Structures are given as C-alpha cells and as structure tokens.
Amino acid sequence: MKAEILATGDEIRSGALVDTNSAHISQRFEEAGISIVRHSCVGDDPDILVSILKEISSRTDVCIVTGGLGPTSDDITAQSAAKAAGVKLVLNDEALSSVEEFFKTRKRLFSESNKKQALLPESAECLNNPVGTAPGFFLKIGRCRFFFLPGVPYEMRKMLSDIVLPRIEDLQGNVRTFCPKRTISTFGLTEAAVNEKLIGFSDIFKELKLGLRAKFPVIQIKLYGNGEDESYLNELLEKASTWISQKIGKRIVSISGSSMESVVGDLLCRKKATLAVAESCTGGLISHLLTNVPGSSDYFLFSGVTYSNEAKIRVLGISSSTLNRYGAVHEETAKEMAKGAQRISGATYGLSTTGIAGPDGGAENKPVGTVCIGLATPDTVLANRFHFSFFNRLMNKKIFAMTALDLLRKELLRT
Amino acid sequence: MKAEILATGDEIRSGALVDTNSAHISQRFEEAGISIVRHSCVGDDPDILVSILKEISSRTDVCIVTGGLGPTSDDITAQSAAKAAGVKLVLNDEALSSVEEFFKTRKRLFSESNKKQALLPESAECLNNPVGTAPGFFLKIGRCRFFFLPGVPYEMRKMLSDIVLPRIEDLQGNVRTFCPKRTISTFGLTEAAVNEKLIGFSDIFKELKLGLRAKFPVIQIKLYGNGEDESYLNELLEKASTWISQKIGKRIVSISGSSMESVVGDLLCRKKATLAVAESCTGGLISHLLTNVPGSSDYFLFSGVTYSNEAKIRVLGISSSTLNRYGAVHEETAKEMAKGAQRISGATYGLSTTGIAGPDGGAENKPVGTVCIGLATPDTVLANRFHFSFFNRLMNKKIFAMTALDLLRKELLRT
Numbered sequence: 001m002k003a004e005i006l007a008t009g010d011e012i013r014s015g016a017l018v019d020t021n022s023a024h025i026s027q028r029f030e031e032a033g034i035s036i037v038r039h040s041c042v043g044d045d046p047d048i049l050v051s052i053l054k055e056i057s058s059r060t061d062v063c064i065v066t067g068g069l070g071p072t073s074d075d076i077t078a079q080s081a082a083k084a085a086g087v088k089l090v091l092n093d094e095a096l097s098s099v100e101e102f103f104k105t106r107k108r109l110f111s112e113s114n115k116k117q118a119l120l121p122e123s124a125e126c127l128n129n130p131v132g133t134a135p136g137f138f139l140k141i142g143r144c145r146f147f148f149l150p151g152v153p154y155e156m157r158k159m160l161s162d163i164v165l166p167r168i169e170d171l172q173g174n175v176r177t178f179c180p181k182r183t184i185s186t187f188g189l190t191e192a193a194v195n196e197k198l199i200g201f202s203d204i205f206k207e208l209k210l211g212l213r214a215k216f217p218v219i220q221i222k223l224y225g226n227g228e229d230e231s232y233l234n235e236l237l238e239k240a241s242t243w244i245s246q247k248i249g250k251r252i253v254s255i256s257g258s259s260m261e262s263v264v265g266d267l268l269c270r271k272k273a274t275l276a277v278a279e280s281c282t283g284g285l286i287s288h289l290l291t292n293v294p295g296s297s298d299y300f301l302f303s304g305v306t307y308s309n310e311a312k313i314r315v316l317g318i319s320s321s322t323l324n325r326y327g328a329v330h331e332e333t334a335k336e337m338a339k340g341a342q343r344i345s346g347a348t349y350g351l352s353t354t355g356i357a358g359p360d361g362g363a364e365n366k367p368v369g370t371v372c373i374g375l376a377t378p379d380t381v382l383a384n385r386f387h388f389s390f391f392n393r394l395m396n397k398k399i400f401a402m403t404a405l406d407l408l409r410k411e412l413l414r415t
Numbered sequence: 416m417k418a419e420i421l422a423t424g425d426e427i428r429s430g431a432l433v434d435t436n437s438a439h440i441s442q443r444f445e446e447a448g449i450s451i452v453r454h455s456c457v458g459d460d461p462d463i464l465v466s467i468l469k470e471i472s473s474r475t476d477v478c479i480v481t482g483g484l485g486p487t488s489d490d491i492t493a494q495s496a497a498k499a500a501g502v503k504l505v506l507n508d509e510a511l512s513s514v515e516e517f518f519k520t521r522k523r524l525f526s527e528s529n530k531k532q533a534l535l536p537e538s539a540e541c542l543n544n545p546v547g548t549a550p551g552f553f554l555k556i557g558r559c560r561f562f563f564l565p566g567v568p569y570e571m572r573k574m575l576s577d578i579v580l581p582r583i584e585d586l587q588g589n590v591r592t593f594c595p596k597r598t599i600s601t602f603g604l605t606e607a608a609v610n611e612k613l614i615g616f617s618d619i620f621k622e623l624k625l626g627l628r629a630k631f632p633v634i635q636i637k638l639y640g641n642g643e644d645e646s647y648l649n650e651l652l653e654k655a656s657t658w659i660s661q662k663i664g665k666r667i668v669s670i671s672g673s674s675m676e677s678v679v680g681d682l683l684c685r686k687k688a689t690l691a692v693a694e695s696c697t698g699g700l701i702s703h704l705l706t707n708v709p710g711s712s713d714y715f716l717f718s719g720v721t722y723s724n725e726a727k728i729r730v731l732g733i734s735s736s737t738l739n740r741y742g743a744v745h746e747e748t749a750k751e752m753a754k755g756a757q758r759i760s761g762a763t764y765g766l767s768t769t770g771i772a773g774p775d776g777g778a779e780n781k782p783v784g785t786v787c788i789g790l791a792t793p794d795t796v797l798a799n800r801f802h803f804s805f806f807n808r809l810m811n812k813k814i815f816a817m818t819a820l821d822l823l824r825k826e827l828l829r830t
Contacts, residue, residue, distance in 0.1 A: 310716065
C-alpha cells in the first residue's frame with residue numbers, strides 16, 4: 001500500500017509554522033507497518049490544491065491531508081477536494097449536526113461561518129471530530145483514499161488514532177502485523193552519549209529498530225518491533241529494555257516513557273510523602289510541571305516563587321544575614337529556601353532552586369546558567385551547584401527544573 | 416519566479432525527525448520576496464529521488480534540496496541528481512580540496528568515505544560548506560536551478576545565507592519585491608468569532624492577505640503584504656492594523672504579536688508597579704509565563720502556589736472560616752488569596768486563581784473547568800467566576816492562567 005501526506009496552509013508553506021503533523025502521521029503509519037512515500041505541502045491556493053490532489057490521486061493508494069477545514073474564507077480544502085473529485089459541495093447533515101452538537105455541549109454560540117464547516121464534497125463521508133469544531137471527511141478521488149483532517153495537532157492526532165488508523169488496518173486485510181513499541185526516558189546524558197552507550201544493540205536485537213529522540217532536556221530511547229507474532233515481539237522488547245537499563249543505569253527516568261514529574265509523583269505517593277518547593281530562577285516551572293500530573297494535589301502542598309530577596313525573607317524565612325553574606329545564588333541560600341518551604345508547609349521534602357536563567361544578571365563567578373539546588377529531606381538538607389551553557393532563558397529554566405526534580409527522584413529511590 | 420523545496424532522507428520521511436529546514440528556507444525566501452509554491456519530502460530511495468527531481472525540474476525555476484550529502488551509503492543525493500540531469504558523477508577538484516581543507520584545519524583524519532563527498536554531477540558547480548564536511552552543489556536540470564545543501568540545520572542555514580540568497584537576488588534582477596508582515600494577538604474570542612468580526616477586510620485591503628492562527632488560547636491575526644513599494648505596503652499594514660483594532664477592540668492583546676505575559680509586563684513597568692500571584696489550580700503556570708520574559712524580576716515579586724488549604728491558610732493568611740464557609744473554589748477565597756499575595760510581598764497588585772483543572776475534583780455546582788480569579792488593586796479587590804469546557808487538564812490550566820493575566824491587563828489599561 002502506497003501512502004502520502006499532504007499538509008495545506010499558507011502558514012506552513014511560508015514557514016511561519018513548522019509542520020509537526022506530517023512527522024507525527026509518518027511515525028504512526030510506520031508503527032502500523034506502512035511506509036509513507038512522500039510528504040508535500042502547498043498553500044491556500046485553490047488551483048494549486050486541486051492540482052496536487054489530482055496528482056496524488058493518480059499515483060497513491062492512501063493520502064492524509066491536514067489543514068484548511070476551519071470556518072474562515074482561507075479554509076478551502078473541502079471545495080478544492082470537491083473540484084478535484086468532480087463533485088459538488090453540499091451541506092452534509094452528519095457534519096452539520098456534529099458541529100451544532102459541539103457548540104451545544106460547550107454552550108457556545110453557533111455562528112453562520114461555522115455552518116461552512118459542514119459543507120463537504122457530495123460523495124464524501126463525514127469523519128466526526130470529537131475535540132474541535134471542524135469535522136474531517138473521507139473521499140475517494142481516482143484510485144486514492146483521502147482522509148481530510150484538521151490542522152490543529154491535538155484534533156488531528158485524536159482523529160488519526162480513533163478513526164484513520166483502525167480503517168487503514170482494515171484495508172491491510174488478513175495479514176495482521178503488530179508494531180509494539182517502547183519508550184525509555186533518560187535524563188543527564190547527551191544524545192551522542194546515549195548513542196555511544198547503546199553501541200552493539202542492533203547486533204543483539206536484530207529484529208528491533210532503535211531510535212533516539214531529544215525532547216529537551218530529556219532524551220527518549222524508542223524501540224520498535226514489527227512482525228506477526230505479538231507475544232514474541234513483546235518478550236523481545238522486555239529483554240531489550242533490560243539490556244538498555246543495564247547500559248544506562250541511573251540516568252533512566254522511566255522504562256515506560258513516563259515524564260520526570262509523573263515519576264517523582266509516583267515515588268512520593270508510594271512513600272506517602274509530600275513535597276513543597278521554593279523556586280527562584282525556575283519561576284514556577286517546577287510547580288507547573290508537578291501540577292500537570294492529575295492527582296498531584298495528593299502530594300504537592302506548596303510552592304513559593306520568590307523572585308525578590310524581600311519575598312525570600314518574608315515568605316520563606318531566609319535570614320538576611322545569609323543573603324548578605326552569600327548572595328541570592330548560593331548553596332547556603334538554596335538550603336535555607338528548601339528548609340523554609342518544608343517548614344511552612346509541613347511537607348516531607350523541600351526542594352529549591354536559585355540561579356541565573358539569563359540573558360542578563362550573570363557575573364564572573366556566577367555566569368548565566370548557574371543554579372544552586374537545595375533539597376531538605378526528613379533527616380538533612382543538601383545543596384548542589386551546577387552550570388549549564390544554553391544561552392537561552394527558557395532552556396535554562398527547563399534544565400534547572402529538570403535537574404532539581406532529578407535530584408529529588410534519586411533521593412526518593414535511594415531511601 | 417517559482418520556487419520549491421525538497422527535503423530528503425528517511426529520518427524525515429519516516430517522522431523520526433521533524434523537518435525544520437523547510438520552514439526556515441521558506442521564511443528566508445518570503446523575506447526576499449519570493450513565495451515558495453510547494454514543499455516535498457522523500458526518503459533515501461534513488462528511483463524516487465530521481466523521479467521527483469525530474470518532476471520539479473519540469474515545473475519550477477528554483478529548488479532548494481536539503482540532505483543526503485554525507486559520506487555514508489544512504490547519502491544518495493549527488494548520484495540521483497546526476498542521473499536526473501543525465502550526466503556522470505565525477506570527482507570534483509574544488510569539492511575535494513574543500514573537504515580535505517576542512518579536515519586539515521580541524522586536525523581530523525580524512526577517510527576514504529569522506530572522498531565520496533567530493534563526487535558531484537559532471538556539470539555541477541561546487542558550493543563550499545564553511546562549517547561542515549559536506550560541500551553543496553549547484554546544478555541546472557531542465558529549466559530549474561537546483562541548490563543542493565546539507566541537511567544539518569546549522570550548515571544549511573549558513574550556506575543559504577552566504578551563498579544561495581545572494582544568488583537568488585541576482586537572479587531576480589532589478590525588480591525587488593517586499594513581503595512585510597504583521598501579527599496581531601487576540602484573546603477572548605474564538606477563531607470563528609474573530610473571522611466574523613473581520614468580514615469586509617478583503618474588500619477594503621485588496622492588496623493584503625489575512626490569515627488566522629490559533630495558538631491556544633490566543634488567536635493571532637496575520638497580515639501579509641507583497642509588492643515592490645515597501646513604504647506603501649507598510650503604510651497599508653498600519654491602516655489595516657488600525658481597522659482591525661477598531662473591529663476587535665479590547666480583545667486585542669498586542670498589535671505587534673507580543674505575548675500576553677510581555678504585554679502585562681510592559682504595562683506594569685510603565686506604571687512602575689509590581690505584581691504578586693497566588694495560584695491554586697494554575698499550579699505555577701502564571702508565574703512560569705511571567706518569568707519567561709527577560710527582566711521580569713523588575714516587577715514580579717512573588718507567587719505562592721498554594722495547592723493545599725493548609726498552605727492557603729499558613730502562607731497567604733486566608734481565614735479558615737472563609738474556607739469553611741465558601742470552600743476553596745469561591746470568589747471570596749480568590750479575593751483573600753489575591754490580598755494575601757499582595758500583602759505579604761508588598762506588591763502593587765495581587766492576582767489569584769482557584770478552581771478545578773480536572774480531570775477529577777468537579778462537583779455539580781462547581782464542575783471541572785470552573786475558576787475563580789481574584790485581583791487586588793491598590794484601591795480594591797475584585798473577583799470573578801468563569802467556566803470553561805475543555806475537558807483537558809493542561810488546556811484548562813492555560814485558559815485559567817491567560818484569563819487571569821487578561822483581567823490584570825484590562826485593569827492596567829483602565830487605570
């Protein structure tokens with residue numbers, strides 16, 4: 001089966017937006033055992049869109065098209081698809097009721113321009129969008145089965161999983177291939193270093209495919225199996241995970257691809273322990289990450305984002321003599337911050353960050369990228385200093401936050 | 416002049432890697448006044464590569480090809496280009512000395528496989544790569560001028576700037592076109608609602624193109640100009656911005672595309688005012704957003720992320736009778752939180768959120784998606800209750816945080 005992807009929209013064509021949809025679709029198709037032959041992208045020009053749809057319809061069996069299904073005048077995918085297929089654009093009853101239903105359940109006003117989203121090519125089949133206003137549609141043009149999906153990644157991914165991939169599997173027929181996969185998250189090694197530690201993998205696990213993916217600052221190790229014997233593949237993935245665990249050691253955050261914040265949350269839950277945080281340079285990011293995990297209110301009690309010295313003194317009870325003697329960015333200050341957060345909230349653990357995220361504020365002995373991390377445990381209080389060189393405020397905040405959570409993770413694993 | 420981009424390589428085709436090169440090249444071409452008509456991507460398959468090169472050569476004037484110039488066996492771009500052009504692959508002297516020079520100056524070992532990188536199509540012109548081992552090359556196939564560049568973004572970008580774009584400008588000759596653009600950020604209206612308010616735009620501003628982009632929960636309005644008279648286009652964009660401002664009103668966050676958090680930061684700076692935040696359901700996200708802005712330490716003093724009632728009482732000084740009487744999610748509690756943050760930090764403004772981000776924790780009178788936002792000003796304290804229905808924890812956190820910042824923004828604009 002030959003498959004292609006077509007991304008539409010001036011934003012992607014003009015480079016205002018990087019197309020992440022096509023990579024996601026390719027990955028999911030690869031996992032389902034189907035290689036994508038070609039990706040294309042064109043802008044919101046009806047003539048060009050009609051012509052590329054015809055072109056694809058003459059050479060390919062399946063094509064996923066993203067974008068251009070919205071309510072505005074530059075959303076021209078449905079009309080172009082109708083033209084390419086040589087049919088009329090008509091009001092699709094199912095699409096209309098799906099759009100109306102979406103607005104009704106969300107108590108939002110249904111406007112005339114939303115009605116446009118229910119105009120589909122005459123021979124098209126509506127594909128319901130459970131998480132957005134724009135329904136997708138299925139249409140055969142020439143020999144090719146086209147699935148038209150919204151461009152919003154969240155909506156596209158949901159519809160790809162729920163509707164498109166199961167249908168593709170049906171199309172593939174009796175020979176069912178399985179593509180189980182594993183994601184292993186690591187923190188603290190570069191992509192090149194992870195790669196070096198895994199040399200020899202492909203000699204031992206010839207039937208598996210291995211890939212690395214940097215999701216800054218985490219490096220994910222991806223394992224892909226592909227074959228007809230599902231239980232054999234799962235066994236192989238299990239063995240491969242164990243082999244990788246031995247090679248990477250403590251730098252492995254999760255062998256099931258969980259995020260650092262969920263892993264820390266699970267460890268806290270298991271110990272029936274609670275956590276409070278005092279953040280300076282991370283500015284609330286540690287708290288934001290921790291509270292992204294549903295149920296985090298069970299163990300996350302409090303965070304004080306104390307940007308000013310005044311707040312460090314007033315809220316966390318840092319002594320002004322410590323601040324005067326060592327400055328805000330120092331191990332001693334980090335210790336007092338961690339203890340302060342622990343004390344005022346009554347949490348089992350207190351975690352703190354104080355540092356310089358940049359672009360300004362660096363000094364010769366404390367350059368941008370310096371961070372001191374404090375950790376108050378039930379027994380003691382520790383602090384460590386790190387230096388990173390990313391020269392980017394947001395990257396610094398992310399690596400600071402992740403390093404702090406990783407210290408806590410290791411402490412929770414140790415005790 | 417018609418231009419296209421072709422990305423090559425199995426990593427991009429299979430989705431293991433997101434193609435950021437094509438967006439970058441498109442942007443640079445747009446800035447130079449040339450619209451890219453189409454992007455394509457194919458894998459490391461010689462037949463497919465030869466056939467798409469021929470296809471492009473028959474319809475386009477200029478094409479930028481990235482990837483496949485390395486020393487390994489799956490780097491097949493040069494041989495495929497030779498085949499598409501119907502010429503032989505030969506050792507290019509300039510390419511050879513450029514590769515040798517690169518290794519010499521970096522004191523790295525020159526291996527036989529690197530020599531492969533100097534094999535170029537007979538009629539090609541070598542394009543030196545100052546920052547990597549793989550030289551690029553220029554080759555005319557049919558009517559189309561192809562620039563073959565490495566896939567490593569850093570190397571590709573350098574060669575695009577230094578070699579390709581100056582040549583493209585020469586090709587354009589005297590007629591220089593300009594493509595100025597504007598981004599206007601809005602918050603509080605859906606994409607469809609923004610679209611409806613802008614009906615009539617294209618009748619008045621025929622020479623501009625308008626597009627909407629949802630960057631949840633912000634809707635951006637994008638304006639694109641294209642023509643030879645730069646100052647006329649800028650004037651037109653100015654007029655169009657004013658027209659849009661009148662149509663959208665207070666829902667416009669920035670007419671220069673700035674983020675909500677920078678706009679709030681600028682307003683606080685201009686008033687020499689400071690801010691403290693008390694976050695419950697947003698879990699640190701407001702603080703994280705505010706502190707992403709460089710220089711935010713000038714006005715952002717403190718945030719208390721008080722997930723537990725205990726922390727609300729101990730740190731923010733919320734009275735337990737308020738909590739008992741109204742519960743944690745209530746306007747009265749939000750008011751006390753905002754006042755508490757303001758009081759303990761000495762900030763000019765105190766902003767607070769308390770609500771239910773989900774997926775659990777909802778009740779009949781306070782369903783998931785409910786948020787109470789408090790705002791303490793120098794004169795008074797206000798609170799509002801909102802309900803959103805996104806059924807997704809992270810989306811709820813984002814819309815809660817943005818709604819809170821927007822309330823503060825409007826207050827700062829009013830006074």
